[in-house]
Amino acid sequence: MTEALSDLVRSMPKAELHMHIEGSLEPELIFALAERNGVTLPYASVEDLRRAYAFTDLQSFLDIYYAGASVLQTERDFYDMTWAYLERAHADNVLHTEIFFDPQTHTERGIGFPIVIGGIHRALTDAQKEWGLSASLILCFLRHLSEAEAFATLEEAMPHRDKFIGVGLDSSERGNPPEKFERVFARCRELGLHLVAHAGEEGPPEYIYTALDKLHVERIDHGVRCLEDPVLTARLAREQVALTVCPLSNIKLRVFDRIHDHNILELLDAGIAATVNSDDPAYFGGYVNDNYVALFESLPLTRDHAYRLARNSFAAAFIDEEAKAAYLRQVDDYFATA
Ligand SMILES: Nc1ncnc2[nH]cnc12
Numbered sequence: 001m002t003e004a005l006s007d008l009v010r011s012m013p014k015a016e017l018h019m020h021i022e023g024s025l026e027p028e029l030i031f032a033l034a035e036r037n038g039v040t041l042p043y044a045s046v047e048d049l050r051r052a053y054a055f056t057d058l059q060s061f062l063d064i065y066y067a068g069a070s071v072l073q074t075e076r077d078f079y080d081m082t083w084a085y086l087e088r089a090h091a092d093n094v095l096h097t098e099i100f101f102d103p104q105t106h107t108e109r110g111i112g113f114p115i116v117i118g119g120i121h122r123a124l125t126d127a128q129k130e131w132g133l134s135a136s137l138i139l140c141f142l143r144h145l146s147e148a149e150a151f152a153t154l155e156e157a158m159p160h161r162d163k164f165i166g167v168g169l170d171s172s173e174r175g176n177p178p179e180k181f182e183r184v185f186a187r188c189r190e191l192g193l194h195l196v197a198h199a200g201e202e203g204p205p206e207y208i209y210t211a212l213d214k215l216h217v218e219r220i221d222h223g224v225r226c227l228e229d230p231v232l233t234a235r236l237a238r239e240q241v242a243l244t245v246c247p248l249s250n251i252k253l254r255v256f257d258r259i260h261d262h263n264i265l266e267l268l269d270a271g272i273a274a275t276v277n278s279d280d281p282a283y284f285g286g287y288v289n290d291n292y293v294a295l296f297e298s299l300p301l302t303r304d305h306a307y308r309l310a311r312n313s314f315a316a317a318f319i320d321e322e323a324k325a326a327y328l329r330q331v332d333d334y335f336a337t338a
């Protein structure tokens, strides 16, 4: 990749649509929060913790990710974590970000829902004031927990309905198909919430079908396994269902062996509205620009692909049509002069 293309990709305006705020907790912040809250960690040092980030699959990552999140206790902790991510996003020229949070990871430990959403949301408000960075929240249900627990979480969330725009489905995919949450998503749909779900990351293409047909999601998170099914691939392209692809995550969790084997180019060539995102940047080796650069360094991606990826990121965002058109114009202007 030329230096010019790398600079172009780094500085182009972009939206991020798939990142878990708990996955932005850097080891240094985990240690700082542990100390602030008097929590003893089973790791001697930051380096020791970082060494534990050697994952073999999704579950091996999730075990460490949930352990890391246990240092979050106060509203200020949630604020500090979110603010640290927003600074990184701003530095990567992210103009709009849709952030996942996992309330059940915290409410299960006795941390109140208002503390979680209050701290995260206050940071979003400050980023809007400070940089004009637009950010919204998507509440994720943990799919390894029950339907009843998801309904209980939705109930707890309703007094805060003004602070989140949609719901998603994350955690252990295999054995927890989307249809387990069909009734929860039906209720969320009635409430006017946007709907997304992780599907086809480790799970089979069937999970992408059921996310679309039983949950009625508007985007698929990951979805990279769709290419195993040509009928599904054609449908995603025809219906322009966006995929929020997370390349470095896919390598760390061994969905693909090497970044050179990543299928984003095939997805784009098939006409799918793929986007590039960081998933859990503190755990997978980088923020959104690191994901773009890793792809552009390893695959024959061009300036035109960069343009399409930037456009796709805003086109798939849950924002009003006027704001969307303004962002898309900004991308066009950037590429007209860069
Ligand atoms: N990549 C991922 N897949 C499923 N659940 C997650 N929670 C955080 N990151 C996740």
Ligand SMILES: [Zn+2]
Residues within 6 Å of the ligand: 018, 020, 170, 198, 221, 279
């Ligand atoms: Zn994810």
